[in-house]
Amino acid sequence: MHSTASAGSVVYTRLKQQIVSLELQPGTPLSEKEVSLTFEVSRTPVRESFVRLAQEGLVIVLPQRGTRVSLIDSELVEEARFMREQLEKAVIRLACDCFPDDMLTLLGNNVSLQLESMERQDGKRMFELDEDFHRILFEGVRKRGTWNVIQQMNAHLNRSRILWLSTDPHWGVLCEQHQDMVQAIRSHDADRAEQLMKEHLSLSISNLATLKEQYPDYFK
Amino acid sequence: MHSTASAGSVVYTRLKQQIVSLELQPGTPLSEKEVSLTFEVSRTPVRESFVRLAQEGLVIVLPQRGTRVSLIDSELVEEARFMREQLEKAVIRLACDCFPDDMLTLLGNNVSLQLESMERQDGKRMFELDEDFHRILFEGVRKRGTWNVIQQMNAHLNRSRILWLSTDPHWGVLCEQHQDMVQAIRSHDADRAEQLMKEHLSLSISNLATLKEQYPDYFK
DNA sequence: ACTGCCATACTTGTATGGTAGTATGGTGAA
DNA sequence: TTCACCATACTACCATACAAGTATGGCAGT
Known part of the structure; x- marks a missing residue:
C-alpha cells in the first residue's frame, strides 16, 4: 500500500x-x-x-x-476551556459509570509514560501524552465525534499552552491529577472525578493574562 | 455596498x-x-x-x-444532543446569574413570535425561532464561539429534526419550555433552568429510532 | 515640502486543460 | 454459461493562465 x-x-x-x-x-x-x-x-x-x-x-x-x-483570541481560549470543562466533566462521570477494561489499561500505560517523560524533562512528549489521556477518555465512553469537534476550539487553547511550556509547565501537578482521575474511575467515584477534572482544566489557562503581557504581539 | x-x-x-x-x-x-x-x-x-x-x-x-x-450518522446525532445538553445547561446557569436586559428582551420577543407561528402552524418558522432562541442564550453569556462550534454537530442533529417536522413536532411543549426558561432566568432560578433545559433537549431526539425505521435509506 | 495621480507589483479569486485512478459494460475465450 | 480482459466514460486531483482588487513607491504639478 x-x-x-x-x-x-x-x-x-x-x-x-x-x-x-x-x-x-x-x-x-x-x-x-x-x-x-x-x-x-x-x-x-x-x-x-x-x-x-x-x-x-x-x-x-x-x-x-x-x-x-490568526492572532490568539483570548476570548476563544477561555471559551475553549469552558467547553472542555463542561464536556469533560460529563464524560468522566460517564467513565466512572462504565469504562472498558482495555481503555482503562491504556490510561494506566499513558500515566506511566507521563511519569517517564517527566523524569526526562521532555515537555513536548508530556504535551502529547496529555492530549492522548483526554482523547482516550472520550473514546472510552464513545464520544469520539465530540472530541473531534472540541479539537477545533482546542487549536486556539493549545497555542497558548505551548507558550506556557516555555515558562513553567509544572507538569507534576497535572500528572498527579491524571493519576487521581484514573483512580476515581476505578473506584466509580463520579463526584471526585468531576471535581478533579474541573481543577485540572482550570490550570490550563491559569496564566493567560501573564502570557498576554509577555507576548503582546501574539494576541488579539 | x-x-x-x-x-x-x-x-x-x-x-x-x-x-x-x-x-x-x-x-x-x-x-x-x-x-x-x-x-x-x-x-x-x-x-x-x-x-x-x-x-x-x-x-x-x-x-x-x-x-x-453523507448519510445521517445516528451516533453523531446522539453526540450532538449530548454536547448541547452539557453546554446549554452550563450556559443557562450562567444566564441565571447574569443576563443583559436587551438580550432578555430579545428572548421575550422570540417567544412571542413562537406563539404566533404556532397559531399559523408554521413549522419552518418555528424551527428558525427555536434556533434563534438558543443562539440568543449563548450570545447573552458571551459564548458565541462555543455556539458556532456546536453548529457543526448541529447540522447532523438538525437533519433528523427536519425529518421529525413531517411527523409530529408537538411544538406546544417546546414553546412552553422556552417560556418557562425565560421565567427561570428572570427569577435567577438556576436549578430549575438547568432541569428545564435538560428535558427540553431530551425531546429533540426522542423519536430517533422511529425515524431510522421510517427512513432507513437516510441513515448510516 | 506637499499633494494627487498613476504605473507596478503584489494579493486572492476564477476558469480550464490535462492526469491518474476507478467503475462499468461489452467482447471474446474457455 | 462463465470468467478474464479491455475500451470507455466517468471521477477527483492538480497545474496553470487569466481576472480583478489592493498596497506601494515614484513622479509631476502646485
Whole structure:
C-alpha cells in the first residue's frame, strides 16, 4: 500500500502543525504563491488547505489582500476551556459509570509514560501524552465525534499552552491529577472525578493574562 | 455596498442549506462538474465548497470515485444532543446569574413570535425561532464561539429534526419550555433552568429510532 | 515640502486543460 | 454459461493562465 495522501492534505496537516506549535508565529503573513513554492506544489492544493485552516480560524483570509496566521483570541481560549470543562466533566462521570477494561489499561500505560517523560524533562512528549489521556477518555465512553469537534476550539487553547511550556509547565501537578482521575474511575467515584477534572482544566489557562503581557504581539 | 460574496461562498452556503433541509437527500451523488453547471460557475469554487462541507461531515469525498451527501450518522446525532445538553445547561446557569436586559428582551420577543407561528402552524418558522432562541442564550453569556462550534454537530442533529417536522413536532411543549426558561432566568432560578433545559433537549431526539425505521435509506 | 495621480507589483479569486485512478459494460475465450 | 480482459466514460486531483482588487513607491504639478 503506497497510498500517498493528497498534496492538499499534506500541506494542510503540515501547516496546521506548524501553526499550533507556534513554529509559524501568530500574525505571520502567508501567501498562496510563497507556500506553493516551499512545498513544491501548485497553488491549488495550497489554496485548499487555506480554506480548511480559515474555517478553523487558524488563518485569516483577506480577499485580494493577503492571508496570515490568526492572532490568539483570548476570548476563544477561555471559551475553549469552558467547553472542555463542561464536556469533560460529563464524560468522566460517564467513565466512572462504565469504562472498558482495555481503555482503562491504556490510561494506566499513558500515566506511566507521563511519569517517564517527566523524569526526562521532555515537555513536548508530556504535551502529547496529555492530549492522548483526554482523547482516550472520550473514546472510552464513545464520544469520539465530540472530541473531534472540541479539537477545533482546542487549536486556539493549545497555542497558548505551548507558550506556557516555555515558562513553567509544572507538569507534576497535572500528572498527579491524571493519576487521581484514573483512580476515581476505578473506584466509580463520579463526584471526585468531576471535581478533579474541573481543577485540572482550570490550570490550563491559569496564566493567560501573564502570557498576554509577555507576548503582546501574539494576541488579539 | 454592492459587495458580492465570492462564488465559492455562495455555492457553499446554498449547498449546506440544501443538505441540512434535506432538499438534497442523504446519499445523493454530487459531482464537481454537475454542480458547476447548475450554479453556472467553474469547478474551482465548487471544489472549494466540497472541501468545506467535507470538513463538517456533510459530504463524503471518495478520491477519484465521487462525492456524495453523507448519510445521517445516528451516533453523531446522539453526540450532538449530548454536547448541547452539557453546554446549554452550563450556559443557562450562567444566564441565571447574569443576563443583559436587551438580550432578555430579545428572548421575550422570540417567544412571542413562537406563539404566533404556532397559531399559523408554521413549522419552518418555528424551527428558525427555536434556533434563534438558543443562539440568543449563548450570545447573552458571551459564548458565541462555543455556539458556532456546536453548529457543526448541529447540522447532523438538525437533519433528523427536519425529518421529525413531517411527523409530529408537538411544538406546544417546546414553546412552553422556552417560556418557562425565560421565567427561570428572570427569577435567577438556576436549578430549575438547568432541569428545564435538560428535558427540553431530551425531546429533540426522542423519536430517533422511529425515524431510522421510517427512513432507513437516510441513515448510516 | 506637499499633494494627487498613476504605473507596478503584489494579493486572492476564477476558469480550464490535462492526469491518474476507478467503475462499468461489452467482447471474446474457455 | 462463465470468467478474464479491455475500451470507455466517468471521477477527483492538480497545474496553470487569466481576472480583478489592493498596497506601494515614484513622479509631476502646485
